[in-house]
Amino acid sequence: MNLVTVDVEDWFHICGCGGPLAEEHWERLPSRVISTTERLLDCLDRAGVTATFFVVGWVAERFPQIVTRILGAGHEVGSHSARHRRVYELTREAFGDDVRSSVRALETAGADAVRAFRAPEWSINDRAPWALGELVAQGFSVDASMAPLRIVGDINYPRHPHLRSTPRGAIVEVPPLVADRFGHVMPLGWGWGLRMSSPRRVLATMERANAQGWAAMLAVHPWELDPDPPRVRLSPRLHFSHYFCLAGFEARFQEVLKHGTFTTLGAIEQAVRSAADPCVFAA
Numbered sequence: 565m566n567l568v569t570v571d572v573e574d575w576f577h578i579c580g581c582g583g584p585l586a587e588e589h590w591e592r593l594p595s596r597v598i599s600t601t602e603r604l605l606d607c608l609d610r611a612g613v614t615a616t617f618f619v620v621g622w623v624a625e626r627f628p629q630i631v632t633r634i635l636g637a638g639h640e641v642g643s644h645s646a647r648h649r650r651v652y653e654l655t656r657e658a659f660g661d662d663v664r665s666s667v668r669a670l671e672t673a674g675a676d677a678v679r680a681f682r683a684p685e686w687s688i689n690d691r692a693p694w695a696l697g698e699l700v701a702q703g704f705s706v707d708a709s710m711a712p713l714r715i716v717g718d719i720n721y722p723r724h725p726h727l728r729s730t731p732r733g734a735i736v737e738v739p740p741l742v743a744d745r746f747g748h749v750m751p752l753g754w755g756w757g758l759r760m761s762s763p764r765r766v767l768a769t770m771e772r773a774n775a776q777g778w779a780a781m782l783a784v785h786p787w788e789l790d791p792d793p794p795r796v797r798l799s800p801r802l803h804f805s806h807y808f809c810l811a812g813f814e815a816r817f818q819e820v821l822k823h824g825t826f827t828t829l830g831a832i833e834q835a836v837r838s839a840a841d842p843c844v845f846a847a
């Protein structure tokens with residue numbers, strides 16, 4: 565059993581991007597999050613797949629109907645922070661305030677018991693060792709923010725769902741799918757790695773994870789299904805991560821949805837917690 569997650573953010577919610585896409589300009593930029601989220605919901609509906617949607621608080625505040633629509637279609641809702649800032653660039657207090665604000669926005673929009681978190685740009689890592697404890701303190705029971713990948717995370721992080729102990733209690737951590745290719749670890753379950761890979765390769769990698777007893781987690785963004793995405797000048801790294809292999813991605817993703825077997829984050833959390841001998845790591 566595997567898992568589809570969606571980070572519901574607008575095309576201009578890009579971490580580390582100032583200039584015309586800086587936060588003070590967001591209100592004036594043309595939002596495309598409603599139409600692209602609808603497209604993604606249609607894909608999931610056609611395949612009969614239930615997913616977990618991590619919604620940015622900024623989006624839930626302005627477009628609460630998106631949250632209603634996601635819940636109405638039977639999906640789970642979690643937090644993708646309030647202002648889409650990298651966790652390790654915040655103090656613990658600022659992170660705590662941001663998370664509380666996101667939960668308020670989601671609950672006002674109709675979500676109740678928000679207990680799952682996804683950090684912007686997988687930014688819960690060794691640079692923010694306090695973050696999981698803060699999430700537990702605020703009542704979160706599952707996190708999906710730690711990527712076993714260089715730059716955004718660490719290739720030594722576990723590749724399977726596991727428990728992380730914190731001074732405030734344990735939290736279930738669900739990492740995204742990676743694969744070993746050409747001597748490197750690549751993000752096969754999200755971003756450019758997912759967009760450039762054939763559905764056959766993605767499905768085979770998911771099956772290999774399943775054969776080891778692990779659930780494979782995929783992560784997509786509504787803007788990756790935009791048929792006409794706004795193009796802006798970005799650094800070479802951001803340009804690659806945002807624009808590489810967008811063409812035809814929706815059809816490839818639909819194939820993965822059609823042939824894969826998926827469950828919910830809640831079910832995976834329960835499986836980890838009820839395991840006779842869950843793998844426990846210190847946060």
Ligand SMILES: [Zn+2]
Pocket residue numbers: 571573577644648683684685
């Ligand atoms: Zn994001």
